[in-house]
Amino acid sequence: MKAVMYHYVRRHDPELPxxxxxxxxxxxxxxxxxxxVGRLASxxxxxxxxxxGQPxxxxxxxxxxxxxxEHAQLVAHELERRGTFGVFFVPTAPLETGCILDVHRIHLLLGRHGGGPCWMPWTGCWATGACRAREMHGVPRIPTGISPKDPPHASSGS
Structure with a gap:
């Protein structure tokens, strides 16, 4: 059995380019x-x-x-239509506090305003997923003044 993990499955929203x-x-x-190539389990x-305990x-x-x-509005209906199901992991903090998770606030801010390429020193490369998403939807690239050839410099502030 292969578990395939998803987070954001949605339709394009022009307010989040x-x-x-x-x-x-x-x-x-x-x-x-x-x-x-296989099948979806019931x-x-x-x-x-x-x-x-059998595979x-x-x-x-x-x-x-x-x-x-979107998991409730889109995904669950599609899975039901196909006669299958998914495993949904739901955090309880938003139910208890009435607030979205901080990570989702960050994703929404980046989704609305962009963030440019992000240097990932542990991989030695730039994360450019946001750049591909912009190009896919015809959103012009925002100049950052940073070239993928120029790694960022460590901050000298204290």
């Missing part, structure tokens, strides 16, 4: 592919396999993190 996500139609094509089959070869189980509204 820099947001990084998997388009809902692409998600559906991924499900089609899983079904062409909830009953999945639970039975867990109880027995399910060539079976895919999609998982969804963070309890996002």
């Amino acid at each position: 820099y947001f990084t996500y998997l388009d809902f139609d692409s998600f559906r094509r991924q499900l089609d592919w899983f079904e062409s 909830r009953e089959e999945f639970e039975e396999a867990l109880e027995r 399910l070869p060539d079976v895919f189980v999609p998982t969804f993190d963070d309890g996002l509204v």
Whole structure:
């Protein structure tokens, strides 16, 4: 059995031109592919396999993190239409506090205003996913003054 993890599965929102996500139609094509090379498990089959401790070869189980509204509005309906299910991990803090998670605030801010390339020193390269998303939706690149050839300099402030 292969678990495939998803976060943001949504449709394009022009108010979030820099947001990084998997388009809902692409998600559906991924499900089609899983079904062409294997199959999607039913909830009953999945639970039975867990109880027995037996593997399910060539079976895919999609998982969804963070309890996002699109999971209820788009994803759950698509899975139900296909006669399958997903495992949804829902954080309790937003239910207890009435506030979205800080990580989602950051994603929404970056999705609305951009963030430019991000140097990832542990990999030795630049993260450019936001750049690809901008180009995909025809949003002009915002000049940052930083070249991918020029690694950022360490701050000298204290």
